[in-house]
Amino acid sequence: MNKILVNSLIGLLFVTQLQAQKKTLSFAQAWGQEASITKPINQFSGWADNNHYIERDIGDGKLYQVHVKTGQRTPYTAPIKSDTEVFVKDKDIYIRYGNDEARRLTQSPDEEEKNPTLSPDGRYVAFTRNNDLYSVKVENGSEVRYTSDGTDVIYNGWSSWVYYEEILGRPTNYRAFWWSPDSKQLAFMRFDDTQVPMFPIYVSKGQHGYLEETRYPKAGDPNPEVKVGFVKVEGSPVVWADFNEKVDQYFGEPYWSFDSQSIMVQWMNRDQTNLKFYSVNPTDGNKSEIYDEEQPTWINLDHSERITYLADNKHYILKSDRTGWAHYYLYTLDGKLVNPLTFGNWQVTALELIDEKNKVVYFTARKENSATVDLYRVDYTGKRLKRLTFGDYTHQVKVSPDGKHFITNYSNVSTPNKVALVDNKGKLIKELADSKGSHFNDYNIGKTDYFTVRSEDGKFELPIIMTYPVDFDETETYPVIMSIYGGPDAGTVRNTWKGTSNQYWAKEGVIQVTCDHRASGHFGKQGVAWMHRNLGKWEMTDYITIAKWLKAKPWVAEDKLLITGHSYGGYMTCLALTKGADYFDYGIAGAPVTSWELYDTHYTERWMDTPQDNSQGYQAGSILTYVDKYKGGLRIMHGDIDDNVHMQNTMQLVDALTDRDIPFELMIYPGSRHGFARSKSAYDFKERVRFYYQYLLEKPVPEDFK
Numbered sequence: 026m027n028k029i030l031v032n033s034l035i036g037l038l039f040v041t042q043l044q045a046q047k048k049t050l051s052f053a054q055a056w057g058q059e060a061s062i063t064k065p066i067n068q069f070s071g072w073a074d075n076n077h078y079i080e081r082d083i084g085d086g087k088l089y090q091v092h093v094k095t096g097q098r099t100p101y102t103a104p105i106k107s108d109t110e111v112f113v114k115d116k117d118i119y120i121r122y123g124n125d126e127a128r129r130l131t132q133s134p135d136e137e138e139k140n141p142t143l144s145p146d147g148r149y150v151a152f153t154r155n156n157d158l159y160s161v162k163v164e165n166g167s168e169v170r171y172t173s174d175g176t177d178v179i180y181n182g183w184s185s186w187v188y189y190e191e192i193l194g195r196p197t198n199y200r201a202f203w204w205s206p207d208s209k210q211l212a213f214m215r216f217d218d219t220q221v222p223m224f225p226i227y228v229s230k231g232q233h234g235y236l237e238e239t240r241y242p243k244a245g246d247p248n249p250e251v252k253v254g255f256v257k258v259e260g261s262p263v264v265w266a267d268f269n270e271k272v273d274q275y276f277g278e279p280y281w282s283f284d285s286q287s288i289m290v291q292w293m294n295r296d297q298t299n300l301k302f303y304s305v306n307p308t309d310g311n312k313s314e315i316y317d318e319e320q321p322t323w324i325n326l327d328h329s330e331r332i333t334y335l336a337d338n339k340h341y342i343l344k345s346d347r348t349g350w351a352h353y354y355l356y357t358l359d360g361k362l363v364n365p366l367t368f369g370n371w372q373v374t375a376l377e378l379i380d381e382k383n384k385v386v387y388f389t390a391r392k393e394n395s396a397t398v399d400l401y402r403v404d405y406t407g408k409r410l411k412r413l414t415f416g417d418y419t420h421q422v423k424v425s426p427d428g429k430h431f432i433t434n435y436s437n438v439s440t441p442n443k444v445a446l447v448d449n450k451g452k453l454i455k456e457l458a459d460s461k462g463s464h465f466n467d468y469n470i471g472k473t474d475y476f477t478v479r480s481e482d483g484k485f486e487l488p489i490i491m492t493y494p495v496d497f498d499e500t501e502t503y504p505v506i507m508s509i510y511g512g513p514d515a516g517t518v519r520n521t522w523k524g525t526s527n528q529y530w531a532k533e534g535v536i537q538v539t540c541d542h543r544a545s546g547h548f549g550k551q552g553v554a555w556m557h558r559n560l561g562k563w564e565m566t567d568y569i570t571i572a573k574w575l576k577a578k579p580w581v582a583e584d585k586l587l588i589t590g591h592s593y594g595g596y597m598t599c600l601a602l603t604k605g606a607d608y609f610d611y612g613i614a615g616a617p618v619t620s621w622e623l624y625d626t627h628y629t630e631r632w633m634d635t636p637q638d639n640s641q642g643y644q645a646g647s648i649l650t651y652v653d654k655y656k657g658g659l660r661i662m663h664g665d666i667d668d669n670v671h672m673q674n675t676m677q678l679v680d681a682l683t684d685r686d687i688p689f690e691l692m693i694y695p696g697s698r699h700g701f702a703r704s705k706s707a708y709d710f711k712e713r714v715r716f717y718y719q720y721l722l723e724k725p726v727p728e729d730f731k
Contacts, residue, residue, distance in 0.1 A: 047469035049495070052729040055529035062465045062525060063441045066458040069434065073101055075427040078446070080457075093430050093446060093454065111141045111150055118150060120163060130161045131168070139183065140200040144208040149258055151182075151202055151211055158182035158202060158213050160258060171211070171256040172263065178218040178240065185216040185249040186239050190669065191627040192326055193278055203278075205285040210307055211256050212279055212288055217270070220247035226666050229695055239668060244622045244629040244643075245636040251276055253290055255307035266290060266305045267312045275627065277326045279305075282358075283338045289315070291331070297323045297631045302332075302360065315360030318347055322550075322557040323631045325514075336381055342366065344373065349551030353388065355405060366407050372549055374398055380428040387424050387431075387449075393417075395547035396475060396488050396520040400424070400431060402449065413451040419521045432457070436522035438473040438490055441465075460522075471495045471531025475520045481570045485543040485552070488518040489571065492527045492537040497580075504585035504721035505536045505575055507609075511564045512593035513632055514553045516545030533722060536581065542567035556632050558639050560621060561646040564597055565605050572608040584610050585721050589713075591615035592670060592699065595661075596648070599678065602659045603651035611658045611720050613713060616667055616699055619674040620647040652681040658720055660690035662709060664697030690716075 054061035068081040077090035079101055090101040108123040116137040121127040130150060131138055138152040144160075151160045156175030161168045172181040182202035189199050202213035218240035226237040242248050253266040253276060268274070268290075277291030282304075290312070292301045302316035318324060325346070333342045340363065343354045351373050353366040367373055371392040377400065378387040384405040389398050392412070399414040400422045414420040418435040425431060429449050436442040444458040472493045477486035494503055510517045518541045527537050541547055542564045544556045555563045568588070575581045588601045588609050595617030601609040621629050621643050622636045636643045644650055663675040672693070682689055692712065694705040701709055711730060718726045 048464075048467055049469055050525065050528050050532060052529070052727075055525050055532065057525055060462060062462050062468050062470060062528075063460045063522075064462045066442070066444065066460045069423065069432045069444055069457060071423045072425045075425055075429065077101075078423070078425070078430075078432055079103075093425075096455075107143075109143060109147060111143050113138055113141060118152060118161065120150065130163065130166050132166075140198060140202075142200065142202070142204065144204050144258070145206055146208040148208065151204065153180075153182045153200075153202070156180045156183050158211070158256070160211070169258070169260045171213075171260065172215070172254075178221075180216040180218070181254075182211075182213040183216070184214070185218050185221070185251075186668075187221075187242055187248065187625050187627050188214070188216065188251075191625060192275060203281065205281050205288075205307075206283060207285040209258050210285060211258065212281070212307065213254055213256075214276065215252040215254055217250040217252075219250075221249055222246050224671065226668060226671070228666055237666065237668070241668075241671075242626040244624060244626055244633065246626060248273065248275075248295070248626055253279065253305070255288075255310070264307060264310050266303075267310045268292070275326060277331070280332060280334065283334070289332070291326065293324065293326050295630070296634065297326065297627075300324045300326065304359075315358075316343075316356070318345065320347060322554045325631075326627075330376065333376055333379070335379060342376065342379070342386070346550035349554075350549035353386065355407075363405075364407050366403055366405070367410070368407070370549065371395075372546070377422060377431075378424040378426075378428050383428070385428060387413075387428055389420070389422065391547075394520065395516075396490075396518050397437070398519075400433070402428075411451065413447065413449065415447075415451065415453065417520070419519055430454070437520045438475050438523060441522045469495055470528050471497065473523060473527070475518075478571055478574050480543060480567055485548060485567070487540060487542065487567055487571060488516070488547055489538060489540045490518055490520070490523070491539075492523070492531050494534045494536060495528075495532050499580045501534075502580055502582045503534055503536045504582050505538060505587065506530065506717070506721070507538045507540065507568075507572070507575075507586065507588045508594075509540065509568065509588060509590045509597055510592075510594040511542065511545075511568075511590060511597035513544055513556050513560075514546040514550075515593070516541040516547055518545075518547070530717070535717070535721060536575075538571070538575070540568070540571050558633055558642045559645060560632050560642075561596070561600055561604075565600055568597065568601065569605050569608050572605070576608070587611035587613065587717075587721060589613040593618065595670075599648045599659065599661070600651070602657050603648055603655045606654050606656045609657060611716075613660045613662075613716060615662045615701075616664065616670045617648070617661065617674060617678070618670050619678040620649050623671065623674050623677070648678055649681050652678070652685060652687075655682065655685075655687055655689075658689070660692070660712075660716055662692045662694065662701070664694045664699065664701055664705075666696065667699045669699040 053059040065083050070079050073079050073090040076093055080089045080091050088101040089098045091098045110121045116134050118130045118138045118141045119127040136154050138154050141150045141152045143150055149160045158171040158181045175181050184199040184201045221240040221242045223238050224241040228235050250270040252270045254263040273295035275293045280289040287304050290303045290305050300318045303312040304315050305312045341356050343356055355363040373390045376388050385402050387402050389400055397419045401412050403410045418437050421434045423432045434444050441460040445456050446454040475490050477488050544553045588598050590598050595614035598612040598614035599617045602612040618624050663672045694701050696702055697705050714730050715726050
């Protein structure tokens with residue numbers, strides 16, 4: 026026998042014997058209920074001051090501050106950000122100072138106050154009541170009413186739904202008013218939803234049920250008319266900013282100037298191709314343009330980190346993807362560009378610290394690899410860019426207040442989370458924690474890899490993370506679970522440690538894949554722009570490329586490729602089982618958009634323009650267009666009171682499928698919105714497990730799940 030062959034067989038036998046000697050993760054270990062290949066580590070939440078980082082000990086649960094040089098560890102008590110708490114109880118506003126007894130400020134138990142917000146000087150609390158804007162004086166409880174035209178379609182200081190969901194953001198809880206820094210004025214938005222169509226959501230509780238009625242503008246519908254107003258804290262006629270509310274337009278979150286003398290208002294046209302910043306005088310409403318950006322596709326109207334003002338009260342840092350990649354720019358307050366801070370074919374992610382004394386900016390970016398995140402520093406001039414983190418890892422960092430040190434929690438697909446202390450030159454000072462268990466190598470686990478597959482047109486390297494089955498054997502065949510999201514600039518492939526839950530399915534002999542397409546954000550705005558006017562096209566093209574790559578492997582089962590996702594991922598899953606049905610065999614889709622004219626204006630039109638302007642694109646992107654191509658096995662889930670992706674989407678798909686006598690699975694979760702209620706989520710998990718065992722593994726569900 027050939028000597029090389031003999032040696033290979035001996036080596037294979039040796040490896041097999043080693044694997045046989047290793048332990049197999051138990052059910053509890055795989056699902057993280059018991060420690061195994063990893064262990065809990067202390068938490069490092071930030072900095073007490075320039076020289077002490079904060080550590081929470083998992084042993085006693087207490088906080089400690091640790092000196093960066095000596096390592097001395099002393100008890101730490103977090104400072105109270107404010108000893109004043111303002112809250113709503115029994116529909117009235119209360120205020121509490123420290124541990125004192127709460128004091129009631131309003132006396133209207135029949136009408137609920139919303140979003141009570143303390144003025145910077147602590148003397149007033151602004152709020153909305155019945156869609157009008159008020160404040161109450163803390164000292165004596167006297168109220169000032171600023172507006173009086175609030176109705177079921179006129180909202181003062183309270184967001185219209187599309188602004189809450191897409192522009193100002195859910196964390197605002199519909200609040201649309203802002204105190205000036207000197208506490209002497211309030212800016213607010215007034216929304217008129219008169220022309221916005223009402224969407225009814227039927228709630229099935231009780232004997233008769235009831236309707237939730239929301240003014241929800243679907244693609245192509247009229248948007249709310251919006252005005253930006255200003256009032257004096259003591260009460261005054263409203264001064265309206267000099268915009269015409271009849272124009273089809275959007276307004277982003279406004280920013281007060283440091284001296285309260287002006288406010289910067291973000292304006293965008295309905296097509297979302299032109300972004301302008303206006304400096305508005307709150308005393309007369311006059312405006313002056315200080316920034317103008319246009320793009321041929323769209324501009325994102327961010328509600329976070331678009332603008333960061335510097336403490337010198339002379340500059341701000343702007344984040345923009347106008348070059349095709351997201352970068353930072355230094356501007357003067359009057360809108361003059363000083364210089365770019367970053368540039369190149371890579372993406373910044375977040376500002377971590379601005380060291381104004383030394384004129385240095387610390388930020389994270391996806392520069393070395395689009396699937397990893399690193400910390401960098403750069404001078405105000407845009408020069409002396411330096412990477413401060415290390416290795417092929419994704420880093421989550423906490424920078425000290427003076428910028429001289431940072432803590433990083435880092436990992437990749439094969440390295441469990443570790444924590445290190447590093448200085449601002451990138452020198453590793455000390456490893457602080459390692460979640461890799463001492464018995465890591467005693468267990469036989471499925472290997473996880475990060476790699477890329479070239480797109481069909483050769484223009485992109487599509488990122489993939491794959492977990493192989495335990496004891497993977499290329500002579501065997503395995504089913505595949507492909508988990509996706511698929512939305513624009515919303516990739517899910519990150520080179521980080523994935524925990525142990527994927528090891529359960531690896532032990533069961535399932536290949537697990539997470540993958541992203543060309544418009545997922547890995548390739549900047551110039552990659553995302555491929556989606557313009559044709560949602561569904563390039564995502565499906567690239568996912569099919571990956572599916573074809575998988576099925577070309579002899580170790581992938583020909584008829585057991587399952588794709589799954591929620592929301593946009595639900596849309597892609599349904600599209601895969603219709604338009605892409607020749608390449609995908611099964612799908613589990615949560616809360617899918619099934620036709621884009623059923624979703625809201627601001628999100629949909631950003632990518633697609635209106636149905637009136639792009640009827641062909643809307644038809645090509647609709648699942649309903651491809652229902653005749655459906656084959657395989659699809660399971661659809663939806664919450665019956667989903668106020669984001671309405672259940673109407675699923676109902677229209679169900680109608681089309683049943684009209685064609687096509688079998689599929691459907692689960693409606695009563696009382697659930699876009700995210701399923703907790704009790705429903707537990708049931709949904711078990712049903713997902715059942716689906717995997719029934720169709721991919723073709724064996725009964727183990728007792729552990731019952």
